[in-house]
Amino acid sequence: MLCRPDDGTPIIIALFLCRFRSLSGARVVAISFICGLISWILYRSFIYPFFQSPLRHIPTVPSIPLWGHLFQIINSEVGVPQRNWHRKYGPVVRYFFPLGGERLSIADDDAIKEITVRDCYGYAKPVRVQKWMASVLGRGVLLVDGNEHMKQRKALAPAFSISSIRALAPVFWRKGLLMTTLLGRKHFAHHAQTIASIEMLDWMNRATLDVICEAGFGYELSSLEHPTTALRQAYASVFAFDFWSRLTQGLLQQSQIFRIIPSQMNRSMASASRVIRSTTDEIVTNKLHADNKEARDIISLVVHANKNIDDEGESYLSFENIRDQVMTFLGAGHDTTAAAVVWTLHLLSKNQHIQDRLRQEIQKALPSVVDSLEAHTLLPQIDVDQLPYLSNVCRESLRYIPPIPLTIREALHDTTLANHPIPKGTKLYIMANAINRLPEYWGPDADTFDPDRWDKLPSTHATNSFMTFLHGPRSCIGRKFAEMEMKVFLCCLLSTYKFEPDSAFEDQEDWKMWRLVLRPRDGINLKVSMI
Numbered sequence: 001m002l003c004r005p006d007d008g009t010p011i012i013i014a015l016f017l018c019r020f021r022s023l024s025g026a027r028v029v030a031i032s033f034i035c036g037l038i039s040w041i042l043y044r045s046f047i048y049p050f051f052q053s054p055l056r057h058i059p060t061v062p063s064i065p066l067w068g069h070l071f072q073i074i075n076s077e078v079g080v081p082q083r084n085w086h087r088k089y090g091p092v093v094r095y096f097f098p099l100g101g102e103r104l105s106i107a108d109d110d111a112i113k114e115i116t117v118r119d120c121y122g123y124a125k126p127v128r129v130q131k132w133m134a135s136v137l138g139r140g141v142l143l144v145d146g147n148e149h150m151k152q153r154k155a156l157a158p159a160f161s162i163s164s165i166r167a168l169a170p171v172f173w174r175k176g177l178l179m180t181t182l183l184g185r186k187h188f189a190h191h192a193q194t195i196a197s198i199e200m201l202d203w204m205n206r207a208t209l210d211v212i213c214e215a216g217f218g219y220e221l222s223s224l225e226h227p228t229t230a231l232r233q234a235y236a237s238v239f240a241f242d243f244w245s246r247l248t249q250g251l252l253q254q255s256q257i258f259r260i261i262p263s264q265m266n267r268s269m270a271s272a273s274r275v276i277r278s279t280t281d282e283i284v285t286n287k288l289h290a291d292n293k294e295a296r297d298i299i300s301l302v303v304h305a306n307k308n309i310d311d312e313g314e315s316y317l318s319f320e321n322i323r324d325q326v327m328t329f330l331g332a333g334h335d336t337t338a339a340a341v342v343w344t345l346h347l348l349s350k351n352q353h354i355q356d357r358l359r360q361e362i363q364k365a366l367p368s369v370v371d372s373l374e375a376h377t378l379l380p381q382i383d384v385d386q387l388p389y390l391s392n393v394c395r396e397s398l399r400y401i402p403p404i405p406l407t408i409r410e411a412l413h414d415t416t417l418a419n420h421p422i423p424k425g426t427k428l429y430i431m432a433n434a435i436n437r438l439p440e441y442w443g444p445d446a447d448t449f450d451p452d453r454w455d456k457l458p459s460t461h462a463t464n465s466f467m468t469f470l471h472g473p474r475s476c477i478g479r480k481f482a483e484m485e486m487k488v489f490l491c492c493l494l495s496t497y498k499f500e501p502d503s504a505f506e507d508q509e510d511w512k513m514w515r516l517v518l519r520p521r522d523g524i525n526l527k528v529s530m531i
């Protein structure tokens with residue numbers, strides 16, 4: 001039988017040592033503590049994971065258990081180690097955090113279906129992760145579980161139906177065209193200038209923030225016209241990438257106690273959180289007082305539905321609930337789409353033949369954008385979903401670089417996945433940035449950016465091979481919103497400008513950083529020329 005650190009072994013060892021030397025009581029306690037700690041570390045790192053853990057039969061990535069795969073994970077792009085492990089060890093792999101902390105990466109189609117669809121409330125986001133996200137994203141539909149989630153999702157669903165999102169198309173076009181025009185005015189003010197080096201991520205962040213404010217809440221933020229607007233600055237500071245910000249964020253993911261460190265990052269987070277909360281309070285208060293039945297924005301639809309239900313004597317969402325949803329949509333609904341558009345521009349700049357072909361399709365369907373930026377009154381009637389190559393380019397870009405590269409879940413009860421017993425409390429990762437590139441699903445060219453693949457998917461392709469928006473009751477509620485916004489922005493930009501790599505800057509595909517969203521560390525600098 002194996003010794004355990006909690007069965008008194010350390011105290012027996014300490015008492016044994018006392019027989020040989022006359023030690024004081026305090027020393028015995030100190031030695032017991034040190035012996036206990038060492039035995040606990042040895043037990044957790046070397047004995048439990050390999051001889052006792054119920055997960056020990058799952059294919060395991062070799063490592064030194066004391067620190068596990070930590071260094072490999074933090075020194076790589078998020079999801080890439082898991083991508084390589086799945087290729088080598090199969091669709092369910094076990095790896096380690098320090099001191100034998102076991103983690104599973106799941107790429108098995110049926111196991112993902114179990115986690116995301118069949119028993120989606122049996123797997124929750126770990127509490128530590130929820131607390132870390134709640135300060136910026138609110139406790140909206142993204143972070144609640146079980147019945148509360150079902151209730152909130154039901155209340156929000158009509159506002160995200162395809163017809164509701166289509167009704168928002170004029171907002172997407174207006175902001176897309178405004179961004180295109182302002183970008184031209186700023187960088188091509190002199191007629192002689194035909195080419196400019198432009199950092200595109202900041203433009204996309206501001207454009208998508210303005211869209212979610214207007215389409216989501218009927219709120220005119222105008223960060224495109226005023227780049228230093230407080231709300232934009234608040235999100236920029238929350239997602240800063242300098243060393244201390246990354247360190248503080250890493251510690252906060254472990255425990256909220258690290259909020260007390262008087263660091264610049266904690267001060268910025270506190271001030272950003274205040275700005276986000278006061279803006280969302282203002283938006284919801286205005287909505288609840290205004291009784292504009294014509295308004296088509298998402299929160300108006302939710303508030304109307306709420307009032308109807310209220311009249312029947314049952315209230316779905318309280319003021320705080322609605323405020324938290326606004327925070328969630330702001331946080332989840334702008335940086336994600338901005339990253340998606342900017343990564344697409346980056347991929348198109350590296351693949352000129354794809355960019356040219358896409359531009360031709362856009363110009364054929366939307367001559368008015370090309371003729372004149374001002375003559376866009378008819379544009380909202382144009383259905384971007386009718387452009388097949390545009391759809392393929394967007395899907396392929398979202399597969400190739402998924403803006404949300406992973407999802408974390410914790411098993412809430414003992415269960416079985418892919419024939420492996422999984423005890424309650426097991427941490428499971430569904431890595432979109434791994435699954436989306438597995439040759440087992442996508443074929444041998446899984447690592448190639450090829451929009452045409454969507455017209456000839458291999459027989460090995462399954463629903464869960466594309467995990468960018470997740471699937472099931474907890475999948476992205478804003479998927480249609482994001483896809484339409486992305487297509488409209490690409491139509492506006494590609495019909496006006498040509499994008500090429502800027503050799504003065506490093507290839508940002510090698511510098512992807514993860515802070516909720518997978519984004520380019522230094523933005524995306526491209527050579528942009530007027531067409």
Ligand code: HEM
Nearest residue numbers: 141142332333336337340403404407469474476477478482
């Ligand atoms: C390309 C852009 C987007 C991507 C890749 C994306 C991806 C995702 C993913 C992977 C999740 C599941 C997260 C998890 O449970 O761990 C999610 C959830 C969610 N997303 Fe998105 N998202 C995008 C845009 C949007 C937009 C534009 C909105 C709002 C307008 C939005 C609102 C939400 C909400 C509210 C949830 C929580 C759903 C729930 O738990 O029921 N997302 N998104």
